[in-house]
Amino acid sequence: MLAVAVIMVAVVAFLATPASVRILKQYERGVQFRLGRVKDGARGPGLIVITPFVDRVHRVSLELTAFLRRESAASTGVGEASAQTNGVVRQPEVTAG
Numbered sequence: 001m002l003a004v005a006v007i008m009v010a011v012v013a014f015l016a017t018p019a020s021v022r023i024l025k026q027y028e029r030g031v032q033f034r035l036g037r038v039k040d041g042a043r044g045p046g047l048i049v050i051t052p053f054v055d056r057v058h059r060v061s062l063e064l065t066a067f068l069r070r071e072s073a074a075s076t077g078v079g080e081a082s083a084q085t086n087g088v089v090r091q092p093e094v095t096a097g
Helices: 002-019
Strands: 021-024 028-034 037-043 046-049 055-061 064-068 072-075 080-083 086-090 094-096
Touching: 002 021, 021 028, 037 055
Parallel strands: none
Antiparallel strands: 021 046, 028 037, 028 055, 055 094, 064 086, 072 080
16 A cells, blocks of 8 residues: 555656746746746746746746848938847737747
C-alpha cells in the first residue's frame, strides 16, 4: 500500500515539473501573476519556476523593429521640405505562457 502511494506521488511530481518551469529568451521578460495579482514585477531572462495552476506568466518581447519609411513632404509657412527618414518602432508583444 505504501509503495502505491510513493509511486502515485512520483508520477504527480513527474507530471507537474514541466508545468512549473518557464524559459524566457534573452530578449523577453515575464510578468508573473499569482491569482490575478502581479508577483515581484518583471522576471527573466532565463528559467522561471512557478506554482502550477496558481501562477501565470505573460511574456513581453523587448525586440526593436526597424523599418524604412517613404520620403515624406511637410508643408511649412515658407515652402515645402522633404526628408528621407528611418524609423524605429518598439512593438511589445505580450503572449500568455
